[in-house]
Amino acid sequence: MSTAPYLPASWGAALLVAFGTLWIALGIHLGRRSKDMEGFTVAGRNVGLALGAATAAATWITSNTVMLAPQFALQLGVWGMLAYCTASIGLFLFAPISARIRTLMPRGYTSAEFIRLRFGRVAHTIFMAISLFYGLTWLVSMAIAGGVLLESLSGIPYFFGMTAILATCVIYTLFGGMFAVIGTDFVQTVLIMFGVVLVGVLVLFEAPTEDIHQTLLERRPMLLDLAFPAALMALFNNLLFGVGEIFHSNVWWSRAFAFREGVAWKAYALAGVLWLPIPIAAGFLGLAAPALGINVVRPDVVGPTVAAEVLGQTGAVVIFLVVFCSLASSIDSLLAATGDLLTHEVVRPLLGTPSDRALRRSASMVIGALGIITWVVCLPWIHRVDRPWYEGDPVGSLATILFFAGPLVGSAIAPIATGLYSRRGNQTSVVIALLAGTGAGLWAYFQLGWYTAALVSAAVSVAVIALGLVTTAPSFEWSKLNPTGRGTNV
Amino acid sequence: MILPAWTFGALIWGALGLAGLGAGALFILFVRDIRSGSTW
Numbered sequence: 001m002s003t004a005p006y007l008p009a010s011w012g013a014a015l016l017v018a019f020g021t022l023w024i025a026l027g028i029h030l031g032r033r034s035k036d037m038e039g040f041t042v043a044g045r046n047v048g049l050a051l052g053a054a055t056a057a058a059t060w061i062t063s064n065t066v067m068l069a070p071q072f073a074l075q076l077g078v079w080g081m082l083a084y085c086t087a088s089i090g091l092f093l094f095a096p097i098s099a100r101i102r103t104l105m106p107r108g109y110t111s112a113e114f115i116r117l118r119f120g121r122v123a124h125t126i127f128m129a130i131s132l133f134y135g136l137t138w139l140v141s142m143a144i145a146g147g148v149l150l151e152s153l154s155g156i157p158y159f160f161g162m163t164a165i166l167a168t169c170v171i172y173t174l175f176g177g178m179f180a181v182i183g184t185d186f187v188q189t190v191l192i193m194f195g196v197v198l199v200g201v202l203v204l205f206e207a208p209t210e211d212i213h214q215t216l217l218e219r220r221p222m223l224l225d226l227a228f229p230a231a232l233m234a235l236f237n238n239l240l241f242g243v244g245e246i247f248h249s250n251v252w253w254s255r256a257f258a259f260r261e262g263v264a265w266k267a268y269a270l271a272g273v274l275w276l277p278i279p280i281a282a283g284f285l286g287l288a289a290p291a292l293g294i295n296v297v298r299p300d301v302v303g304p305t306v307a308a309e310v311l312g313q314t315g316a317v318v319i320f321l322v323v324f325c326s327l328a329s330s331i332d333s334l335l336a337a338t339g340d341l342l343t344h345e346v347v348r349p350l351l352g353t354p355s356d357r358a359l360r361r362s363a364s365m366v367i368g369a370l371g372i373i374t375w376v377v378c379l380p381w382i383h384r385v386d387r388p389w390y391e392g393d394p395v396g397s398l399a400t401i402l403f404f405a406g407p408l409v410g411s412a413i414a415p416i417a418t419g420l421y422s423r424r425g426n427q428t429s430v431v432i433a434l435l436a437g438t439g440a441g442l443w444a445y446f447q448l449g450w451y452t453a454a455l456v457s458a459a460v461s462v463a464v465i466a467l468g469l470v471t472t473a474p475s476f477e478w479s480k481l482n483p484t485g486r487g488t489n490v
Numbered sequence: 491m492i493l494p495a496w497t498f499g500a501l502i503w504g505a506l507g508l509a510g511l512g513a514g515a516l517f518i519l520f521v522r523d524i525r526s527g528s529t530w
Contacts (some may be wrong), residue, residue: 048528050520078493186520193513200506209499226491274512280505
């Protein structure tokens with residue numbers, strides 16, 4: 001099997017320009033509602049159910065979901081797909097939490113603001129370091145993935161693909177803020193979901209599930225084994241990693257602040273239902289490869305390989321759009337949420353008491369700067385495109401980058417969850433939980449394997465937080481989370 | 491323990507069906523939100 005692009009570069013460039021223009025036009029049009037900082041950062045705190053559920057689902061459907069799920073299936077079997085599905089549990093668990101956040105912090109902006117008000121400055125500093133590392137890693141990995149995937153799919157050189165997708169997202173996020181992000185996310189979600197279903201159904205017409213099952217049974221029965229140890233470990237690790245990512249990241253908190261009162265809970269639960277089937281619907285393409293007689297040279301692009309081999313250029317076009325939409329919907333959210341984090345937690349204190357107009361201008365500048373920094377880090381002569389990240393790892397490719405952040409985010413689950421519901425606990429226990437959890441998780445990442453890192457980190461953090469809860473008095477006043485006194489609070 | 495063929499088929503078709511239904515439901519919800527003026 002050849003590893004040549006599945007789509008002519010001219011087609012890829014045309015799709016990139018057409019949809020890039022569409023996102024920018026739509027984003028700038030919707031962004032005209034961003035008249036002040038409330039509009040730019042949290043879309044006026046009035047987002048309804050359809051847009052709310054779509055933006056949460058779209059952000060969580062990254063290019064990793066579409067590309068890594070087939071790879072997981074190919075290498076870890078049925079449990080690989082199911083392991084990826086467990087990432088939706090984070091969305092389900094965050095549903096009640098988002099409602100709680102909306103109630104406790106009716107005028108809030110960021111997740112770090114909660115940590116600062118709830119646990120103090122030291123915990124805030126560590127949390128900011130974790131959040132920024134995670135946000136920037138995710139952002140850079142998405143931009144790199146964009147360049148590499150567009151090159152694999154259509155032959156567009158890495159530099160141009162990476163630059164185009166990043167520039168598109170930066171432009172519409174910079175001008176339109178959260179309105180632009182949420183509006184484009186809706187269109188992108190619908191395109192992704194219909195695209196994945198279309199490709200999946202057409203592949204099943206060529207290779208029915210009975211044929212796929214029979215071929216796997218004959219050639220790779222381990223992929224159908226329900227007691228595949230590495231896959232079972234990946235299941236729990238992926239669950240905790242997903243929960244950690246969602247619980248701590250401002251990407252999800254900023255949406256909780258943006259949703260209309262009463263909408264957050266339903267929107268996140270619906271987003272979980274929308275997201276749940278995607279790793280299986282996209283992932284089974286990896287299992288279909290043997291039945292279709294496809295020799296997979298690069299596991300990280302097994303999904304597009306199967307789609308293009310079976311459906312020809314139509315399949316390649318659909319996969320290209322699905323990948324483009326999933327990249328854009330995550331990059332724009334990361335730009336907006338990381339920009340908010342920096343604007344509200346770093347720039348705002350430096351400016352003293354800035355006017356709304358000055359803060360709005362700063363927010364745009366921060367997003368622009370984030371875009372430039374990401375672009376520089378992703379440049380081919382800084383990022384080693386000649387020795388890409390998809391080589392030399394047991395599961396390989398995208399998982400390496402994805403799971404490196406696992407130890408960091410795993411340590412944040414317990415502090416966030418208990419901090420929102422219990423008046424017990426203090427800064428000391430949270431600081432120890434974040435540091436010890438991250439340290440133990442990183443040790444596990446290197447000594448035991450990537451699939452244990454989030455698990456170990458979360459377990460250590462939970463133990464420390466539990467100790468903190470039983471040794472402190474229930475003394476925290478919830479009203480401190482709403483210092484303006486405006487809106488509802490308990 | 492090997493996953494039976496029918497369970498394997500149900501898993502994949504179920505996921506595709508749920509994803510299709512989800513996309514449709516999202517579209518219907520959006521139209522409802524527009525009609526009631528509660529998009530945002």
